[in-house]
Amino acid sequence: MALHADAHDWTLRTAHNRDEMWELADEDGIREARLTYPSGWLFLTRDTATRELVRLAAATGGEWEAEELAHELDQSEETVEQSLEYLVALDVFREEDDAYRPNAESVVAQTAERLRVTADEHGSEDGFHDIASPEAVRLMLDALLSMEMDEKITQDDLHELVGLSRKSVWMHVERLANLGILVESGDSYVLDEANPVFGNVRALNAAVLGTALSP
Incomplete structure (x- = not known):
């Protein structure tokens, strides 16, 4: 399954x-x-522009030109336009006459907002940012998406599964424990699949794939 925008071709x-x-x-x-x-x-x-545009689409209405969004997000216009192309393909934004507006019916944006709210309810200061911005956290969540329920995992396992340094994993794994996604079990962790924060990460993953697969 591929998404195309200009010179980039992403295979989901x-x-x-x-x-x-x-x-x-x-x-x-x-x-x-x-x-x-x-x-x-x-x-x-995957990048700052896309994350911030998703947050914006989930939180507000309005209509902007790419130049306005670039100024709002403190990103280059080229970077913002590229992210917008993908987000239009995923139905997060609608484009008309070189203007972009959030799609209030977007399943992806709605799920991203539920994730933000749920993470905030579990003690996060900025739900979507806190689990999507640090690379180590989003890569660990990516690895956890394919874990079996009740499967034990150590910090060394996470290091092997995400390809980051042990220090980086050690510095960030506590964030997942504080949110209740990982539960300590001796020297290991167990994934709490009933955790609503992780449930919304899983739902957001499915929403993106489902939208991309839609005709």
Whole structure:
């Protein structure tokens, strides 16, 4: 499944190409492989412009030109236009006469807002930002999306699964524990699949993939 915008071609990860991701991991490392074959979750949170546009679409109405959005987000206009192309393809924004407005009916934007609210309710200061902005956190969540319920996982396991340093994993894993996504079990963690924050991460991943697959 691919999304196209100008010179970029993103292949979203599905059950059909997951083996290709792992083959690439053997050559270029798991971090690069995950970013090359992003889940819906990683695709939507991959860079600052896209994350901030999703937050904006989830929180407000209005209509903007790309130049206005670039100024609002303190990003280059080229970067914002590229992110907007993908978000229009995912039905998060609608474009008409070079103006962009959030789609109030967007399943992706609605799910992103539910994730923000739920994370805030679980003690986060800025729900969507706190779990989508640090690379280590969003990569760990990406790895957890494919975990089995009750499967134990250590910090070393997470290090191997995301391809970041042990220090980076150690510095950020507590955020997932504080949100109740990971529960300490001896020297390991267990994923709490009933946790509503993780449930909304999973729902957001499905919303992106489902929208991309729609005719």
